[in-house]
Amino acid sequence: MIEVNNITKEFISAKKYPGFFGAIKGLFSNEKVIKKAVDNVSFSILDGEIVGYIGSNGAGKSTTIKMMTGILTPTSGSCMINGVNPSTQRKKNAKNIGVVFGQRTQLWWDLPLSETYSILKEIYQVKDIDYNNRIEFLNEVLNIGEFWDKPVRVLSLGQRMRADLGASLLHNPSTLYLDEPTIGLDVVVKDNIRKAIKEINSEYNTTVILTTHDIKDIEELCNRIIIIDMGKKIFDGSLKELKSKHGFYRRVKFEVKNLDKEYEKKLYKILKIINEEIKIEFDLEKNLFYVFFDKKCIQVTNIIKNVMSLVEVNDIVIQEEELSDIIRQIYKHKI
Numbered sequence: 461m462i463e464v465n466n467i468t469k470e471f472i473s474a475k476k477y478p479g480f481f482g483a484i485k486g487l488f489s490n491e492k493v494i495k496k497a498v499d500n501v502s503f504s505i506l507d508g509e510i511v512g513y514i515g516s517n518g519a520g521k522s523t524t525i526k527m528m529t530g531i532l533t534p535t536s537g538s539c540m541i542n543g544v545n546p547s548t549q550r551k552k553n554a555k556n557i558g559v560v561f562g563q564r565t566q567l568w569w570d571l572p573l574s575e576t577y578s579i580l581k582e583i584y585q586v587k588d589i590d591y592n593n594r595i596e597f598l599n600e601v602l603n604i605g606e607f608w609d610k611p612v613r614v615l616s617l618g619q620r621m622r623a624d625l626g627a628s629l630l631h632n633p634s635t636l637y638l639d640e641p642t643i644g645l646d647v648v649v650k651d652n653i654r655k656a657i658k659e660i661n662s663e664y665n666t667t668v669i670l671t672t673h674d675i676k677d678i679e680e681l682c683n684r685i686i687i688i689d690m691g692k693k694i695f696d697g698s699l700k701e702l703k704s705k706h707g708f709y710r711r712v713k714f715e716v717k718n719l720d721k722e723y724e725k726k727l728y729k730i731l732k733i734i735n736e737e738i739k740i741e742f743d744l745e746k747n748l749f750y751v752f753f754d755k756k757c758i759q760v761t762n763i764i765k766n767v768m769s770l771v772e773v774n775d776i777v778i779q780e781e782e783l784s785d786i787i788r789q790i791y792k793h794k795i
């Protein structure tokens with residue numbers, strides 16, 4: 461179990477001044493600025509959960525993960541990972557965790573993967589029998605045999621990510637931290653990596669903490685998400701809860717006969733009378749348009765009735781707001 465209690469991280473850096481003379485002034489100034497990257501965040505995660513830890517660029521995700529992995533020490537607050545304090549018991553913590561940074565590799569560039577894995581086996585003191593079983597499993601889920609004897613520098617990005625994920629799992633860690641594990645990968649490789657993460661989680665009950673900007677990673681993998689914004693936790697719950705709490709909007713797609721400029725104006729007028737906040741997007745070439753509205757204030761039947769009184773409708777599709785739309789609104793501080 462992971463317990464994070466009121467964790468805060470402040471970075472102190474020299475104050476920067478704008479322009480050329482500002483840069484010179486900065487050299488002689490002692491003024492400091494304090495940046496609160498993580499601000500009083502608390503949560504607990506049960507064994508076997510897959511949690512998406514998400515937020516916009518600079519929100520404080522990596523800083524939190526670095527405190528949980530023992531790379532950074534919190535300014536205040538504490539965290540315990542399966543009863544181990546990562547800042548004071550770094551080695552003990554490292555034995556129980558696996559970490560993958562999508563943008564970097566922990567593998568030795570010039571060594572064949574097989575040798576890198578052998579070195580990691582020794583570092584983590586994995587017994588021969590456990591190591592052989594692990595390799596067999598990793599080959600099943602990540603197909604590492606395909607590039608087993610190749611040096612890491614010649615691997616494609618997708619192969620390297622599979623190799624990195626495998627390396628982080630050799631010692632069977634109870635907690636796996638994945639920082640953007642599918643970044644830059646094509647859709648097929650992304651799917652394979654997601655499948656592998658699911659299998660690892662269900663086979664070994666591995667707890668997974670995932671930071672990502674890819675909404676599909678979240679939708680397909682996470683039973684829970686924690687959203688962090690400007691260092692503070694602003695949401696902690698399931699995707700269903702997020703949608704019911706923040707998914708106010710509904711979109712109706714109308715495919716009609718002969719949509720022209722004249723109808724566009726009339727439709728615009730009639731829908732704006734129902735509610736000023738309604739948004740409409742026209743695609744005249746395809747004879748279709750989308751109506752966006754707040755489902756709490758307006759009934760979909762009202763929209764459909766008014767549209768049908770004006771134009772002949774071929775098809776109607778009612779869509780709920782997508783998770784990506786909700787998260788975009790949260791990041792823009794609109795909700």
Ligand SMILES: Nc1ncnc2c1ncn2[C@@H]1O[C@H](COP(=O)(O)OP(=O)(O)OP(=O)(O)O)[C@@H](O)[C@H]1O
Pocket residue numbers: 471472473495496497515516517518519520521522523524
């Ligand atoms: N070593 C540091 N010194 C000073 N400020 C830092 C340091 N590390 C991070 N920060 C600042 O703390 C804030 C949070 O950074 P962090 O890397 O945790 O964000 P993030 O959510 O992981 O962003 P991204 O999605 O872009 O990776 C940012 O404003 C960043 O500039």
